[in-house]
Amino acid sequence: MEFDEVMAALETEGTEQNRKIYRRHGAREPMFGVSHGALGKLEKKIKVDHELGLALWDSGNHDARMLAAKVVDPAAFSASLADRWARDAVCYQTAGAVADVVAHSPVARSRADMWCDRKGEWVASAGWGIVARTCEDEDLWSIAELRGLLRQIEEEIHDRPNRVRHEMSMAMICIALRNAALQRLAISTAKRVGHVEVDHGETSCTTPDAVEYIEKTVGYRQRRSVRSG
Numbered sequence: 001m002e003f004d005e006v007m008a009a010l011e012t013e014g015t016e017q018n019r020k021i022y023r024r025h026g027a028r029e030p031m032f033g034v035s036h037g038a039l040g041k042l043e044k045k046i047k048v049d050h051e052l053g054l055a056l057w058d059s060g061n062h063d064a065r066m067l068a069a070k071v072v073d074p075a076a077f078s079a080s081l082a083d084r085w086a087r088d089a090v091c092y093q094t095a096g097a098v099a100d101v102v103a104h105s106p107v108a109r110s111r112a113d114m115w116c117d118r119k120g121e122w123v124a125s126a127g128w129g130i131v132a133r134t135c136e137d138e139d140l141w142s143i144a145e146l147r148g149l150l151r152q153i154e155e156e157i158h159d160r161p162n163r164v165r166h167e168m169s170m171a172m173i174c175i176a177l178r179n180a181a182l183q184r185l186a187i188s189t190a191k192r193v194g195h196v197e198v199d200h201g202e203t204s205c206t207t208p209d210a211v212e213y214i215e216k217t218v219g220y221r222q223r224r225s226v227r228s229g
Contacts, residue, residue, distance in 0.1 A: 001046055003055045010063050013038040022062065024202045026091035031062035039063070043070040050076050057085065062094070069097035077105035086115060089122035092163045099129030109140045116152075121161035128167035132174040146175050146182055150189045157193055166198045166207045176214040183218060187211050 001009075014032025022033060046052065046067075053072030056064040065088075082102045089095040102111050108130055115127025131149060134140050150172065157168045172193075176186030190210035198207040 001042075001049075001052070003052060006042065006046070006052065006056065006067070007059065007061070007064065009042060010034050010061070010067065014063065022093070025093060025205075026201065027062045027093055028090050029062075030060065034063040034066075039067050039070065042067055046071045048073050057088070065094055066097055069101050072101060074101050074104035075106065077102060077107060079107045079110060082107050082111050083114075086111070086123045086126050089126060091122070092125060092166075095122040095125040095163070096129055098126045099133060102126070103130045103133035108134055119161075121163055124161065124164045125167045128164060128171045132167065132171040135171065135175045136178050141178075143178070143182065146178060147185065150175060150182075150185055154189050154193055157196060162199050165196050169193075169196045169198075169207055169210055173208070173210050173213050173217070177217060177221070183214065187214055190214070 011032050013034045015035075016033060018033030018035055019031060020033075022031060049071050050073040053068040053070075056068035056071070059065075082098070082105065085098045085101070086095075089098050102108055105111075112127050112130040112134070115123050116131065118124045118127065135146055135149075153168045153172050157165055160168060172186055172190055176183040187210075193210070196207055196210070200206065
């Protein structure tokens, strides 16, 4: 599909109701208000088209950017391109889209290292989002490094910007899934951290209780392993 064709398709699929919902989640104009289902159908039709994805992102349109993250080739991402996309993020949705792409790119670890300590809410959110998406990868993170991240989370989480707190909490949960020792350490860390206050605005979204979510997810994995075994 060509750029103009995709933009026209996005505009056709957009609704005011979706725009209202996305605004409540922090998305900014311009946007058409395209449902996740419609984006998924376009993704299947386009598959991977890196140049198209870059053009969609550069349009500045929220829906086009969400689609761009689905059709670009993560393997083609350089550090400079990843940095530019992270700077472009203006809400947790686009920050999450950036994290989704960069987590599968050759620069995942270097961007996580750089972005997690940034003061800007969305760049730091993308950095911790990468940690959450990659922390079970033994080629990217050692056990000692993940222990260090848990210490950092405990020390900093309550002082970081709103959505960074959410992503740090999710990273803590995901680190716990690496192995049993990290599970115990993450649970003890989460208990010391206590409640993580995150303002989700006029939405029904919540930040899950880390201890409860870890135990629930570990239990699910264990049951699935028994069934598959």
